[in-house]
Amino acid sequence: MTGSTPADGGAAGPADVRRDWKLPRTVSLGDLGPLADPVSEHNGQAIAVRPLKDHPGWLAKLYRPGLLPEDADRLDLLISAPGTLPEADRALLYAGTCWPAARIQEPGNPAVGCVIPMAPEHYRSELRRGGFGERRFVEIDWLAKSDESIGGIGLPPPGPAGRLAACLRLTELAAILETLGLVYSDWSFSNAFWSPDRRSVYLIDVDGCQPEKMPDVHQPNWADPLTPPGTDADEYTDRYRIGLLVAKCMTGRRDAHAFHTVAASPWQNQPAVSEVLLDMLLATDRERRPSAAQLNRALDGGPYLRPSPRPARGELPPLPPPPVPRPPTPGDAENGDETEVTTPERPDSDLQAVGWIVVLTIAVVLLFLVTASH
Incomplete structure (x- = not known):
């Protein structure tokens, strides 16, 4: 997994952003043009997520070094997968996810990252x-x-x-x-x-x-x-x-x-x-x-x-x-916090055991007092 980051959503892009720019399945960083400052860095497997200045509504998600050729194959599979779906399902997938649109590669590194759309x-x-x-x-x-x-x-x-x-x-x-x-x-x-x-x-x-x-x-x-x-x-x-x-x-x-x-x-x-x-x-x-x-x-x-x-x-x-529920604290109202503490009930057998221990302890104390008095 590449880590959870709101930056995958980024700023808003055009609603029809996928139709505005027809990407080839594989691109280089040079093909993307200048990149804006990162909206996220060092999160999961991504070293940075950066908007594309020349293509509003798109992000370059750049991975940490060390990905294998198999990762490039997997990205290619994901990029192609929507094409196997019925049109309605494909539209749902594109509208409801930041589905990768292209794999970014460079000489010696087949999986530099991927191009993804920004969240609406x-x-x-x-x-x-x-x-x-x-x-x-x-x-x-x-x-x-x-x-x-x-x-x-x-x-x-x-x-x-x-x-x-x-x-x-x-x-x-x-x-x-x-x-x-x-x-x-x-x-x-x-x-x-x-x-x-x-x-x-x-x-x-x-x-x-x-x-x-x-x-x-x-x-x-x-x-x-x-x-x-x-x-x-x-x-x-x-x-x-x-x-x-x-x-x-x-x-x-x-x-x-x-x-x-x-x-x-x-x-x-x-x-x-x-x-x-x-x-x-x-x-x-x-x-x-x-x-x-x-x-x-x-x-x-x-x-x-x-x-x-x-x-x-x-x-x-x-x-x-x-x-x-734990007792409320002053910050709960403004944060909407509903933190709960789970406390399992003590089984009846445990309660009985505790009771016998108390009874035996009292008996030993009484026996000691009687013996001491003689």
Whole structure:
């Protein structure tokens, strides 16, 4: 993966930027003309992301030295992949991602970087915090918070309809990647922008996609329990993470709260959505996780036809313990922070053991006092 950076979105470019400039599949730095100052540096595998002065709306994403010829082949595969899609899916992919348009090469280095489009301006919003405003890209992180928190920074609260629309777009993009046989793995809060006004999302860092499998980089709170450490991420890892991201964005709850909210009752009277998500998140066999296309269909009001009966509730892994909210701090209101602390309940057997230890301790003390008095 090439690292998560809002600079993949950059400043706004023309809405029809892909039609304005027809790039060859392979270019040199000289072909691109002068580069502007970096909008991001030393982030993941990218040493810099720089706007192209002569081509507004485009960025050069330059990689660290040491990439192999296989990386050039992989970039070529990604650049060509949209051409294999139906026109509607290709349009969705281009509109919703910073899909690489050309590979940058130089003598002796076949993978200097790639050319990517900038994110549209409507993914920026004015965020108000502590009496100050800042116009910036809105990460999808905010959808995993309450409508009250979102409204508190000056964004229009999405409500159920806005959350549903964003999750529909997310799962459309995930389904297209799955159709192409590509693993993204980086489904998380920082790798997508959200437009509250247009109820859409924009996926970044897609130039890190790999066919079939890729190294599974550890992401706190996004670890797949059925992808052991040290093994590769694959389509089933992607299914878990897109399910987790959708659960958090739909419910506005973070961490284990999302599990409990989805499991407690059908979400917004859509039982198929809850069923798909529970199978994605709680399946004991990773290959039985529903696909992104199945989740998208359920979100769109369609049915969910489970290929085999779900195991009885007692055979499913237990839900994570419900988080316990920590006491609020003065900065929470302005930051929309909803940090939670998970405190597992002490099993009854542990409580009984503690009780017996107390009783035995008192007995020993009493015996010592009686013996001393004689």
